[in-house]
Amino acid sequence: MMTSNMVTMPVNGGHNFPVQGGDDQLMMFLSSQQQKCLFDPVTLGPKTEDQPGKAVKKQRKRKPKNRGGENGAGYGKRKLTDYQAVQLELCFESEAKLETERKETIAAELELEPRQVAVWFQNRRARWKCKKLEDEFANLRTSHQCVLAQKAQLEAQVSELSGRLVEAESELQRLSARCESGISVENSSTPGSSLSMEGVQLLENGYAQVMDDYWMSNLYEMM
């Protein structure tokens, strides 16, 4: 199911598919390459060595890079022209993954090696993923801050209502004490009641007020 928080990526045919999920001070000290690997894209949590459900990767043994073979055609970094970059960007907007045929067409049009086009798309997808991860992280952080603010607001309400409850209880005790000390009301409808009419009225008013406040505050929460 697609939610508003889910991000989409352009794919063949212009359709979008959801891509699962991105401490500022810490991030400031990390290079972009280090930041890239901070979050696990699935759990949005910090990356761990062993991801559950995934085969544990073996330690890689890297060979030294091939920097120019006999003909000098090895590791030679060729910066793309602005035109090439813009055209590739336009292609990526409509389709983030290329069919072999399409890749070859683009390569021919831009006078690039098909491999360069493939590499460019691969790197572009990686950048796109990072960007989305950052966006999602920012959204989650904002949501978290809102929840914290609501929590603080509710705690303040609980505190205030608790105070009023204590006041009401002490008022109740004070009135009970007055009744017990001999103040009674003539024509009481409840013979044997230890509360005066004044006391009953005060209690009813206080209770009604507390209930009003309670429902009002809950009404705000529901809205």
Place this chain on the structure above:
DNA sequence: TTGTGTTTTATTGCCTCC
């Protein structure tokens, strides 16, 4: 100019799918 950080292009190794 130079040191340093960031971005871009390319490679490598592993994995999945057909």
Place this chain on the structure above:
DNA sequence: GGAGGCAATAAAACACAA
């Protein structure tokens, strides 16, 4: 088994402050 994808990484290219 080969093609293609991705993560991790290397290194050139670039930006920019000191």
